[in-house]
Amino acid sequence: MRKLLLALAALAASAIVVPFGISSSHREAPGISLDPSADNTDTYAWTAKDAPGALTVAANWIPGEVPANGPNFHSFDDRARYYVHIDNTGDGRPDVSYRFRFKTTVRNKESFLYALPGASGYRDPKLNVIQRYSLDRITYRGKRRRANVRTIARGLPVAPPNIGPKTFPNYDSFVNGAIRSLSDGTKVFVGQRDDPFFVDLGATFDGLNVRKLTGNQGEGKDDLSGYNVHSTVLQIPERLVTRNHRAVAGADAANAVVGVWSTTERRRLQVSGTSARRGRWVQVSRLGNPLVNEVVIPLGKKDQFNRTTPNRDAALYGKYVVKPELAAVLNALFDIGAPENDRTDIVQALLQGIPGLNQHKGASGPPAVDTIKLNLGVAPAEMEDRFGVIGGDTAGFPNGRRLSDDVVDIELQVVAGFLKDNKVPLGDGVDGNDKPFLSAFPYLAGPTSGFDSAPSTRTEPGHSPTPAGG
């Protein structure tokens, strides 16, 4: 599923970090390990019930933030750039991009405190560290796709990490101050939030109880409860993202489908450069559909996947989707008869879009691209089903991705062959997030505070088995 799994796995595994107390004189340079400040954890794209004429996107970074991480709290990297991309033609290239650039200022450099007790707002001098951002909107013109960059907001505050009730007696004032409406009708929020992803990661290590394992009946422990992430949340009027610059008339409209993903860039440096001149930017992370990077892309290709854009996905990585290793593993573990080859059903569900629902109109092929494809004309569901489309709720994953969609269960079942009539009630036993989502912007739940330092644990109540597809 997403990057956190990888991160935790890598932590557990191999994080070749750097040595304490090395005694040799040669330099122990750090190995490639985790790069949390550039690491996309999850991307969500949906139509919010209270904003039917807009595309709502949440993109998260920095996996597994432990709330009590002082005195150095997590933040976006001032020297990186963070993107949300929208493809409105289906070719896997961005047509509109939103770019976040950050700048941190420290009011009192002598103090190591993030804030003094009682800090009440962004102007309060008791808030010692403040990160602000500018937001660029980028469109692309002509055959050479020249980028046209317009800065649509400057100096907006990032909601600080929730250090605790003594430091921030009224944390919500920071949250409210970070919700901004821009002149073109776009709404934006950037700051720390509760990680909306839910999964029983630990159960993956649990004894392989074959009798119960294919049930979907709760009792899983949400291993991400109590952890935070850094989020950017955008709510963009449809006319600003559709291919004809108009609002979407209905689900059948030619401009109804958009593909969404997020990326991070870092600067390249010249090794032997003596000037202070800076190098070009390199994309180091991307995330469209959950699971693709972690489970589908083999290790030797991961860096390349993170560098490339979706338009090359079919050529570079198609074979790993058509013959997914996960299906073979599921069969080896549970003998569930998951088809292991020719999985064009997965390609269609995740990468091409479902015909008549979230396939781009007029895209020939259509190309297989790892974007979250959302039909903006599909009205939000009154009653959301955590299984989304395979549960009969066409307003959910993989038509877009809502915060509450149970993508772990959905993807396990799809890989097991749900769309090829092999319906196996797989699941991780966790059906929802530990904290309720908000009914209004920015939708993601508030972060766990550093004061409640021990990450909470939430166990899904047991329930009678849920059949495949919910």
Added chain:
Amino acid sequence: MKVLAPLAVFGAVLVAMVALHGSATAPPALSAGADLGRPSGDPLRDARAAVRAAPGSADARALLGEAYVTRARATGDPSLYARADRVLSGALRRDPGNVAALVGAGTLAGLRHDFREQLRLGLAARRVAPKLARPYTVIADAQIELGQYADAALSIQRLVDLKPGLPAYARVSYYRELTGNPDGAVRAMRFAASAGGAPESLAYVQALTGNLELTRGRVAAARDAYMASLRTVPDFSDALEGLARVDAARGDLRGSAARLRRLAPNRPPARALAFLAELELGAGHDRAARRHLRAAAAQFARDRAGGGLPDAESVLFEANHGERGRAVRLGRRVWRAKPSIRSADALGWALTRAGRPREGLAWARRALRTESLDPMFRLHAGVAARRAGRGREAARQFALASKGEAALSPAAVRLLRRFKR
């Protein structure tokens, strides 16, 4: 209920398969009913569980090998090297093209100062996964230690082109430092610290920033960097040692010694013990100094016990505090194993101290072939030149050494001042 074993895919063996994921081979045969348990927070234990669950899996073994390597680095316990070696060799027997195992084995070879083996393994990993950044870290580190600086520049450039981030930026910085560009080195290190990563990695690059600032003579900036490092990882020994250097650079030798004494019980690097011994000597505490020198010698011996080759630092230690003939012999051995500028400097200094300044000067010049501004290299070159009767060359080297005086040990500072007069 806990179904979740499917997720196990991400889990243990599972970790191996998916996270590290070598070749896209068939899933490892799971032993029936293997109880992997929840992730314990102890990577070594989890990796052992992965190997038990999938005894035939090269990935699981690679994972365990890397866990040993990481533990060996964290604890400085060289006996773990042998175990890591066994496990990684096992992984490579099962799958000679396993990238994770090749990278792990290459890293291990580097820790043992076997840089030719490190380079071989890094190149093998690159052949298997040419688009992956990780092998370039192994390759570049080996090339640096083998004195192949032009090749190292290309490898590091490739690394930073493929995947800019803390590991790449830190290596860009080191290359710039070695080639006499400390300002550029500090700039690159700021990128590394800004990107961040695992706390140990961040604390390490923050401490390195402090070291660079000292060589630029910016003592206050160095102190800020060490303090930042300590906020990232409290009691990080490189940063504490750095603060002791800051104290010494500001003339507070007693404060510096007090700081290092607090560090002494925790098996600090031999370099820090030698530094403390020099401070004690300067203060007339000869007995304490001898004790710290013995501890430093023991630390060097421990490093070698793990199968590691001796390094330049042990040559310098022998030349400064041990037996000079032995220092020269050791210096030649070190040079043969790793012909780097650091080795050249150490051998040259051993020769100079042994009363052979002409030879010492020839080696000192080799140490300066990348135009490093390392104040210790410059001091050694200056002393050799002076004793070889080359006064002008000596004066030039002493002037350059003075600029980085803040980064020199107390004995080196005394030496520099004596010769400059």
